[in-house]
Amino acid sequence: MLVTPLTKLLNIRVPLVQGGMQWVGLPQLAAAVSNAGGLGILTALTQPNPEALRSAIRETRKLTSKSFGVNITLLPSINPPDYEGYARVSVEEGVRIFETAGNNPGPLIKFFKSKDCIVIHKCTTIRHAKSAARLGVDCLSIDGFECAGHPGEEDIGGLVLLARAAQELNIPYIASGGIADGRGLAASMALGACGANMGSRFMCTVESPIHQNIKDKIIASTEQDTIHIFRTLNNTARVFKNAVSKEVVATEHRPGGAKFEDVRHLVSGARGKVVYESGDPDYGIWSAGISIGLINDCPTCEELVSRIEREAEEVIDRLAKLKVDNKEKAKL
Numbered sequence: 001m002l003v004t005p006l007t008k009l010l011n012i013r014v015p016l017v018q019g020g021m022q023w024v025g026l027p028q029l030a031a032a033v034s035n036a037g038g039l040g041i042l043t044a045l046t047q048p049n050p051e052a053l054r055s056a057i058r059e060t061r062k063l064t065s066k067s068f069g070v071n072i073t074l075l076p077s078i079n080p081p082d083y084e085g086y087a088r089v090s091v092e093e094g095v096r097i098f099e100t101a102g103n104n105p106g107p108l109i110k111f112f113k114s115k116d117c118i119v120i121h122k123c124t125t126i127r128h129a130k131s132a133a134r135l136g137v138d139c140l141s142i143d144g145f146e147c148a149g150h151p152g153e154e155d156i157g158g159l160v161l162l163a164r165a166a167q168e169l170n171i172p173y174i175a176s177g178g179i180a181d182g183r184g185l186a187a188s189m190a191l192g193a194c195g196a197n198m199g200s201r202f203m204c205t206v207e208s209p210i211h212q213n214i215k216d217k218i219i220a221s222t223e224q225d226t227i228h229i230f231r232t233l234n235n236t237a238r239v240f241k242n243a244v245s246k247e248v249v250a251t252e253h254r255p256g257g258a259k260f261e262d263v264r265h266l267v268s269g270a271r272g273k274v275v276y277e278s279g280d281p282d283y284g285i286w287s288a289g290i291s292i293g294l295i296n297d298c299p300t301c302e303e304l305v306s307r308i309e310r311e312a313e314e315v316i317d318r319l320a321k322l323k324v325d326n327k328e329k330a331k332l
């Protein structure tokens with residue numbers, strides 16, 4: 001068993017968090033991850049309004065007796081969401097664990113801390129991690145450039161970012177971006193993390209509420225099948241490489257560049273949602289990390305979480321055996 005500051009903080013068996021995922025973080029997945037021993041997370045903005053989130057929290061409670069969290073991500077949106085409403089309803093419903101991410105999270109973090117909640121803040125720079133730590137978050141989720149969705153604008157891969165976190169942070173942190181197996185979890189811990197966050201890997205599980213065609217597409221894809229959109233709009237997002245995302249990038253690079261309005265019809269989340277419902281991978285934009293290159297099957301969350309736990313333990317045992325004392329060394 002792996003006992004870390006994360007397993008103790010969240011009272012979970014395996015140090016794995018299922019991060020927020022727009023249109024994917026629904027009750028059936030969050031509950032399955034929590035039941036499997038990790039931390040499942042509902043994505044607030046996937047619900048059309050705070051009252052719908054209230055129902056989703058109640059539905060999740062029917063599916064698991066374990067704790068689960070709620071993600072609230074603050075990024076530019078076509079229709080500005082009622083962040084405060086989502087936060088208030090979650091607290092009213094007794095949710096005690098929150099994943100925050102995105103721009104200007106201060107007020108939200110302060111609100112959750114004033115209600116004695118546990119906050120895991122996801123960020124992509126050490127600068128932002130330190131400000132969140134000063135605001136009193138309990139844990140950071142250090143999101144490397146490998147990640148799906150928004151990696152920020154500084155392009156630092158997890159290997160360096162996590163080692164920097166080890167040098168600079170005084171509170172626990174988990175690794176996020178590029179992790180899909182036990183090797184990734186063990187590597188995260190070697191870099192000082194107390195666990196790992198996974199998104200794309202949980203998208204391709206039996207309980208993930210997306211069309212089987214998209215799961216099959218993830219399995220068939222490699223680490224070369226993602227692309228960054230919105231780089232020129234200062235809102236970079238790593239998404240699956242398809243006709244639509246390539247058109248967005250081409251539009252951004254045309255002479256004179258592009259404004260958000262020029263690509264809005266291509267990128268809207270409403271259109272991306274249809275990808276997951278219809279199973280047409282080319283219909284719109286959908287988030288995917290380069291970890292899709294590591295995903296070759298579609299297990300249940302229980303199978304996946306147990307497998308990653310076992311693999312990580314095997315890696316740790318193997319590494320421990322590399323260490324020999326002088327007497328043993330002389331015999332080699």
Ligand code: NAD
Pocket residue numbers: 019020021022043045071072073074075076077078079149230233235237260267268269270272287
């Ligand atoms: P949406 O339809 O509002 O926007 C689609 C995409 O365009 C998003 O990536 C958004 O950030 C971006 N965008 C919107 N307005 C923009 C602008 N003026 N300039 C630059 N980029 C702009 O998004 P949605 O799919 O309905 O999602 C709602 C919110 O949730 C967005 O802010 C989105 O970024 C965020 N999100 C959350 C998660 C998560 O895991 N919680 C994952 C992906 C996206």
